[in-house]
Amino acid sequence: MGDNGEALIMTISNQSNRNIWWPVAGLVSLLLLAPACNGDDAPGDDGDPYVFAEETPAEYTRVDRIGMPAIGTAVIVDKQAYNEANPAADANGDFVEQITMSVEGLHAALDDDLMGAGLVACAPADCVAQAAPLVVPDTLKIDLGAAAGFPNGRLLTDPVIDVTLAVVLLDLTATGQDATTLVGALNPTANDLPFETAFPYLAPYQGG
Numbered sequence: 001m002g003d004n005g006e007a008l009i010m011t012i013s014n015q016s017n018r019n020i021w022w023p024v025a026g027l028v029s030l031l032l033l034a035p036a037c038n039g040d041d042a043p044g045d046d047g048d049p050y051v052f053a054e055e056t057p058a059e060y061t062r063v064d065r066i067g068m069p070a071i072g073t074a075v076i077v078d079k080q081a082y083n084e085a086n087p088a089a090d091a092n093g094d095f096v097e098q099i100t101m102s103v104e105g106l107h108a109a110l111d112d113d114l115m116g117a118g119l120v121a122c123a124p125a126d127c128v129a130q131a132a133p134l135v136v137p138d139t140l141k142i143d144l145g146a147a148a149g150f151p152n153g154r155l156l157t158d159p160v161i162d163v164t165l166a167v168v169l170l171d172l173t174a175t176g177q178d179a180t181t182l183v184g185a186l187n188p189t190a191n192d193l194p195f196e197t198a199f200p201y202l203a204p205y206q207g208g
Helices: 002-036 079-084 087-091 096-116 124-135 160-169
Strands: none
Touching: 096 124, 096 160, 124 160
């Protein structure tokens, strides 16, 4: 075969060995490192990758709560106290004074514009009364026996803010007015792209 032939065979053999041993070496490295890769940082841990908190809920600090959109943002003055409170405080009337004051402020600022648009505003006290079933207590209410959609849950297509503003600002007993009166008058009625038919339902991000 000659020196050249033997050299070629040796080169092929060495290359084959390298092709075999590199994956083997990689696999061995992964097996050696895997036991060290878990979520427990304490020395002498048990290797469990999950660490579950055992504190009671009372040991945590609530930083936010919301059931009805925009209520905590738009009509609550003392947001810290509101976030720390429970829905039972809503039912007890603890925040009625703040809500009433804020609704009165909205009407003072917007009633002339509403009347100019041919709409009938409600008296602030009446608006608070008609909105109360939606916002007191401030929880997300689900009735599995009723059709899905705001305020029984929320569909992606529901114009929640427009409906909320109508309840807070308009006399819903006036002829031609209901909770959908402001839909399309204030905000776009649809996204620039349709929703998807499968999870996660939202269209892909289109920004640059």
